[in-house]
Amino acid sequence: xxxxxxxxxxxxxxxxxxxxxxxxxxxxxxxxxxxxxxxxxxxxxxxxxxxxxxxxxxxxxxxxxxxxxxxxxxxxxxxxxxxxxxxxxxxxxxxxxxxxxxxxxxxxxxxxxxxxxxxxxxxxxxxxxxxxxxxxxxxxxxxxxxxxxxxxxxxxxxxxxxxxxxxxxxxxxxxxxxxxxxxxxxxxxxxxxxxxxxxxxxxxxxxxxxxxxxxxxxxxxxxxxxxxxxxxxxxxxxxxxxxxxxxxxxxxxxxxxxxxxxxxxxxxxxxxxxxxxxxxxxxxxxxxxxxxxxxxxxxxxxxxxxxxxxxxxxxxxxxxxxxxxxxxxxxxxxxxxxxxxxxxxxxxxxxxxxxxxxxxxxxxxxxxxxxxxxxxxxxxxxxxxxxxxxxxxxxxxxxxxxxxxxxxxxxxxxxxxxxxxxxxxxxxxxxxxxxxxxxxxxxxxxxxxxxxxxxxxxxxxxxxxxxxxxxxxxxxxxxxxxxxxxxxxxxxxxxxxxxxxxxxxxxxxxxxxxxxxxxxxxxxxxxxxxxxxxxxxxxxxxxxxxxxxxxxxxxxxxxxxxxxxxxxxxxxxxxxxxxxxxxxxxxxxxxxxxxxxxxxxxxxxxxxxxxxxxxxxxxxxxxxxxxxxxxxxxxxxxxxxxxxxxxxxxxxxxxxxxxxx
Numbered sequence: 001x002x003x004x005x006x007x008x009x010x011x012x013x014x015x016x017x018x019x020x021x022x023x024x025x026x027x028x029x030x031x032x033x034x035x036x037x038x039x040x041x042x043x044x045x046x047x048x049x050x051x052x053x054x055x056x057x058x059x060x061x062x063x064x065x066x067x068x069x070x071x072x073x074x075x076x077x078x079x080x081x082x083x084x085x086x087x088x089x090x091x092x093x094x095x096x097x098x099x100x101x102x103x104x105x106x107x108x109x110x111x112x113x114x115x116x117x118x119x120x121x122x123x124x125x126x127x128x129x130x131x132x133x134x135x136x137x138x139x140x141x142x143x144x145x146x147x148x149x150x151x152x153x154x155x156x157x158x159x160x161x162x163x164x165x166x167x168x169x170x171x172x173x174x175x176x177x178x179x180x181x182x183x184x185x186x187x188x189x190x191x192x193x194x195x196x197x198x199x200x201x202x203x204x205x206x207x208x209x210x211x212x213x214x215x216x217x218x219x220x221x222x223x224x225x226x227x228x229x230x231x232x233x234x235x236x237x238x239x240x241x242x243x244x245x246x247x248x249x250x251x252x253x254x255x256x257x258x259x260x261x262x263x264x265x266x267x268x269x270x271x272x273x274x275x276x277x278x279x280x281x282x283x284x285x286x287x288x289x290x291x292x293x294x295x296x297x298x299x300x301x302x303x304x305x306x307x308x309x310x311x312x313x314x315x316x317x318x319x320x321x322x323x324x325x326x327x328x329x330x331x332x333x334x335x336x337x338x339x340x341x342x343x344x345x346x347x348x349x350x351x352x353x354x355x356x357x358x359x360x361x362x363x364x365x366x367x368x369x370x371x372x373x374x375x376x377x378x379x380x381x382x383x384x385x386x387x388x389x390x391x392x393x394x395x396x397x398x399x400x401x402x403x404x405x406x407x408x409x410x411x412x413x414x415x416x417x418x419x420x421x422x423x424x425x426x427x428x429x430x431x432x433x434x435x436x437x438x439x440x441x442x443x444x445x446x447x448x449x450x451x452x453x454x455x456x457x458x459x460x461x462x463x464x465x466x467x468x469x470x471x472x473x474x475x476x477x478x479x480x481x482x483x484x485x486x487x488x489x490x491x492x493x494x495x496x497x498x499x500x501x502x503x504x505x506x507x508x509x510x511x512x513x514x515x516x517x518x519x520x521x522x523x524x525x526x527x528x529x530x531x532x533x534x535x536x537x538x539x540x541x542x543x544x545x546x547x548x549x550x551x552x553x554x555x556x557x558x559x560x561x562x563x564x565x566x567x568x569x570x571x572x573x574x575x576x577x578x579x580x581x582x583x584x585x586x587x588x589x590x591x592x593x594x595x596x597x598x599x600x601x602x603x604x605x606x607x608x609x610x611x612x613x614x615x616x617x618x619x620x621x622x623x624x625x626x627x628x629x630x631x632x633x634x635x636x637x638x639x640x641x642x643x644x645x646x647x648x649x650x651x652x653x654x655x656x657x658x659x660x661x
Contacts, residue, residue, distance in 0.1 A: 005350070006445075008277070009181070009183045009184045012187050013183055013528075014181050014183040014184070015545075016183075017182060017183035017230075017281070018182070018183070018281075019515075020281070020282075021182075021281035021282045021284070021285050022282075022435070023282075023285070023286065023363065025312060026361055027361065027441075028358075028359065028360050028361040029041070029044055029349045029359075029360055029361065030044075030285070030360055030361045030362065030363070030364055030365070030366035030482075031044040031045050031218045031360065031365065031562075031565075032362075032365045032368055032554045032558065033361070033364055033436065033437070033439070033440075034563055035046075035529075035558060035561055035562060036140055036364075036436075036437035036438075036526075036529065036530065036533070036558055037440055037472070037484060037524065037530055037552075038472075038475065038529065038530025038531065039475070039530075040285065040479070040480075040481070040519075040522055040526045040528040040565075042487070042565070042569075044360060044491060045350060045354070045565060045566070045569050046566070046569045046572070047086070047569075047572075047573065047576075048350065048353070048569050048570060048572070048573035049112060049350075049353040049354060049356075049357055050353070050577075051115055051116075051353060051356065054357075055101060055113045055115070056116075056443045058110070058111070058112065058116070058308050059112055059113060059116030059119065059120075060116075061369065062097070062101070062110055062112060062116065062120065062402050063116065063119060063120060064122060064174055065096060065273050066096065066098065066120055066123055066124060066526075067123060069092060069093075069096055069125035070123065070124060070126075070128075070131075071127075071508060073088075073089060073092050074089060074127045074128055074131065075089075076127060076128045076175060076404065076408070077396065077397070079128050079130055079131075079254070079255040080254055080255070080396075080408070080411060081371075081397070082255075083249070083254040083255060084255055084257075084461065085128070085130055085131060085134065085255045085257070086230075087660050089131070090134070090168075090210070090660050091304075093131070093135070093334050094165060094166060097109070097164070097165070097391070098120070098124070098162030099134055099135070099138060099139070099163065099164060099165060099166075099167075099168065099394075100139075100144075100163065101116075101117045101120055101135070101139060102117050102139045102140075102144060103139075103144050103148075103160055103163060103164040103394065103483075104148075104160070105481040107157075107160035107161050107163075107164055108160075108161045108164040108165050109117040109144075109160070109163075109164040110164075111519050111522075111607070113352075114290060114293065114334055114350040114352040114355040114356050115349060115353055115356060115357045117139070117294075117352075118293055118294060118297035118348055118349075118352050119297070120135075121135060121136055121297045121298050121301070122298055122300055122301030123301065124310050125297075125298035125301050125302070126301045126302070126304070126305050128255065128414075129253055129298065129415040129416075130253050130254065130255025130256055130303075131253070131255070132208065132298045132301075133256055133298075134168070134207060134255075134257065135254055136294040136295070136298070137169075137170060137171065137172070137206040137207045138163070138168055138207055139163075139290035139294075140287075140290075141171040141215075141284075141287055141288065141291045141423070142168075142170055142171050142207065142213075142215060142291075143159055143163050143167075143169035143214075143215050143234055143641075144160060144163045144164075144169065144477075145287045145290075145291055146215055146232060146242060146274050146283050146284075146287045147159060147160060147163075147234075147274065147638055148160075149283070149287060150232075150274050150275045150279075150286075151274055152284050153234065153273075154271070155234070155271070155274070156269060159213065159234060162212070162213070163213065165596075165661070166212070166213055167212035167213050168207055168210050168211045168213075168660070169207065169211055169212070169213045169214065169215065170205050170207035170208045170211040170213075170214050170215070171204060171206070171207030171214075171215045171249075171284075172202040172205050172215065172216045172217065172261060173185075173202070173217045173284060174203050174204050174205075175187060175200065175201060175203055175646060176201060176203050176563070176643050176644045176645075176646040177643050177646060180424065180425065180428045182217070182230060184283055185217065185218070185219050185230055186200055186219070186220065186278075186646065187199065187200025187202065187216070187217070187218040187219065187263065188200060188219050188220075188648075189218035189219065189220050189231060189233060189268065190221060190554055191220065191223075191226065191270075192267070194269065194270050194317075195268060195269055195270060196218075196220070196233065196267075196268045196270065196273070197217065197265050197266065197267060198218055198233070198235065198263040198266040198267075198268050199263055199264060199265060199266075199287070199648040200218060200262075200263050200430065200646070200648055201260065201261070201262050201263075201646040201648070202216070202260070202261045202262075202263075203260055204248065204656050205244075205258060205259050205260070205261045206256060206257070206258045206259055207257055207258075208237075208244060208257070208258065208259045208261050208439075209244050209247045209257040209258065209259040209591065209656065209657065209658055210257045210658050210659060210660050211257075212236070212237055212238070212659055213235070213236060213237065214234070214235045214237055214242075214261070215232055215233070215234060215235075215274070216232070216233050216234075216235045216263070216403040217230055217231070217232055217280045217281070217284060218230070218231060218233060218280075219231070219590075220277045220278070226277060227276070227277050227278045228277055229278025229279075229280070230278065230279060230280035230281050231273060231275075231277045231278060231279065231280045231343055232273070232274040232275060232279070232280040232283045232284070233268050233272050233273055233274065233416060234274060235263075235266065235272065236397075237657060237659070238659070239266050239267070240267070240270070241262065241263060241264040241265050241267075242262075242263060242266055242516040242657075243261070243262045243264070243651040243653070243655045243657070244260070244261050244262045244656050244657040244658075245259070245261070245262050245653045245655075245656070246259055246260045246261045246649060246656065247259045247656055248260065251414050251417060251418075252411065252413075252414030252415035252416070252417055252418060253414075253415050253418060254397060256439065257658075259656065262650065263648075264648065264649060264650045274329045278500035283477050287364055288366075288423065289362065289363045290362070290366060290425070291423070291438070292366045292367060292370040292423055293348065293351055293352055293355065293366050293369060293385070294371070294570075295370050295373065295374060295419055295422060296347065296348050296369040296370050296373025296374065296424055297342065297348050297373075297635050298417060298419075299344060299373035299374055299377035299384075299416070300341065300344040300345050300348050300373065302377045302380070302381065302412060302416055303341035303345075303376075303377055303380050304341055304345075305412070306337050306341070306380045306381055306383075306384040307334075307341050309335050309384060309388075309407055309409065310333070310334050310337055310383075310387050311325075311334070311382055313387065313388060313407070314330055314387060323630075324387070329385055331628075333383040333386065333387055334387070335590060335594075336379075336383060336594065337380045337383060337384065338587060338590070339587055339590040339591035339594055340376050340379075340380055340591060340594075341380070342567060342570075342584070342587035342588065342591055343563045343564075343566065343567040343588075343591045343595070344373055344376060344377070345570070346374075346563070346564070346567045346569070346570035346571075346588075347368075347369050347372065347373070347562065347563050347566045347567075347655050348369055348373065348568040349570065350564075350566045350569065350570065351365045351369050363436065364433060364436050364437070365562065367424075367436075368433060368434050368558065368559045368562050369430060370423060370424065370429060371426060371429040371430070371433065371559060372423065372559040372560075372562075372563055373419070374416075374419035374420045374422075374426065375420060375426060377418060377419065378413075378416050378419070378420060380494075381409070381413045381416050382413060383411045384412070384413075384553070385409050385410060385413055388407065388462075390405070390407040391404070391525075392410060394410065394411055395408070395410060395411070396408040396411065427548075427552075428543075429555075430548070430552040430555045430556075431548065431551065432550035433555045433558070434552075434554060434555050437533070437558065438533060438537065438544075438555065439554065440468075441533070441534070441537055444461070444464050444465045444468040444469075445461055445464075445465040445468075445537070447460070447461035448461045448462060448541070450542070450580075451542060469534075473534070476527045476530055476531050476534075477527075479523050479524070479527055480523055481519075481520040481521065481522070481523030481524035481525075481527070482524065483520070484520075484522075485522070486516065486519070486520050487515075487516040487519040487520060488516065489572065490514070490515040490516040490518075490519055490568055490572055491514050491515070491516050492512035492513065492514055492585075493575065493581075501589065505508070511582040511585075511586070512575075512581075512582055512585045513585055513586060513589035514589075515568045515571060515572070515585060515588055515589060515592070516563055518568055518589070518592035518593075518596070519564075519565070519568055519617070520590075521564075521592075521596055522561045522564050522565055525557070525561055525599060525603075526561060528603065528617050529554065529557055529558065532554065532603070532606055533554060536550060536554075547611070549611040549614075550606060551607060553602045553605055553606050554606070556585065556598075556602050557599050557602045557603065560595045560596075560598055560599040560602070561599065563591070563595060564591070564592045564595050564596075567587075567588040567591050568588050568592065570584065570588070571585045571587070571588035575624065612616055
């Protein structure tokens, strides 16, 4: 099947497939969902949830071992130079138990919480982003996570001990002509007795080159007695008919074992099917609900490294008689890196602890963490390169060759760039989060804007919507954010009591800024955001889904408000524990002031933008009206199709699969 012969799918059908894979019901509260509805439920995240002492002990013990391993047995420069993680390094990770960080101890894993799993990824990823990607792809979206959530007991007993200690796994969904639109999935799994015959080609299979086990998404044909649909399977990479045809190379993450995998009449036992037929996409999306947290965890680690290098370099480098950090143009960049790193850690720790407690539905929080973390980490790395100047653009190897410290700033920038694409691009994340953000509206008024619904259905929807909005809209008019003394627990702490028991009349403890205005801003802005969303739905109705620029800004505002909330809650937690309280309050204050400027700009751009003009320009570009503008340059691109041929059939290339045992 060539790329052009992939079964055509209408926009309506594609949306139906995506909608069917969504979790339709909210069984637990969600802070972010409430935020988009204009309800600032601070009680869902404050006081900051805390891990159990045993979880802390077990997690810290492993982190100490992992740190020693990374310091003594990981050669990041070699991985970058050779574009491959050495086999002995991967074997060492296996012996350390790093493959089984999230796997229960009864299956041979370490049983770490989400909090400590993410801390471990941040640590490993700082030593080498390629190692962080290997461990994350194996445990966050590879075989262990979907089996943990959806596997049978027999499947867990059979596969999880292997995943915990010896076998590397990968997740295979993307195809040469299928990305974030799985309705066009072309890989098939045809029933054959008690087995399925798997045929197709998968692209960008992270870990696929070295994996022993694969989670493969394939389409089972609908037939009599069979629901069919996209289905998940565990596949042995060593099975006959599985070929890793190519190891891909990228701008960054040079050690990434990512390839193209072909399946030709691969026999997969029905016992290896995860869940029922047709449940594959739901399994994938549910797996990603917490699996997405691994990526922002490593982005947080990257921010910490950027801050360390920026601090040390800007203090050592002098210009015009003083360290460059003392120049406002550079200092603003350092402030941004420090404040944003604090906020990213606040977001990832809060979302991870909420995942561990399982009291809240964190599907939106995890998606926001991925979106926000990937975008802000890229900006921080870019600012670090600018702070370093020419040295930021120079490779670490070149710096070392001429006798300077080998700081891989340009590599960090290259390595982080993929995070805005991995596990859902920024553009797709905007749409996914926007869909969840307007879920309450569509639940009560969706039939009103659905052109396929009858007048009778629209009448019922109007009555239902009327009742909902009669209760909801009045709550958007006023709230605690308008009360000057709201959220008093986030005001600066006061001095201790006098010995006589009377409270001191002294001012607040020195150094603490007041965080309560920021939370009042979040509360007011959440209501404003909800009003804006309602107005947009009233204005555009069924065309709302085409207003991707507007929806993206809505989501970005929500991300800023979530990050502000997390930063303030974390600062108060650290203050209450006596752990860098003043510094934490200062960083939270700086971040919130920066975030408020960004959020206010986004609010303004909701209604003042160039979206309509941009659409006209795009039409002109596609029609060739501006083709004259491209004259005067040469295109160094090679020949070949834009999308590679993915016709099923036997392989014509050598198998480059490289199992590590």
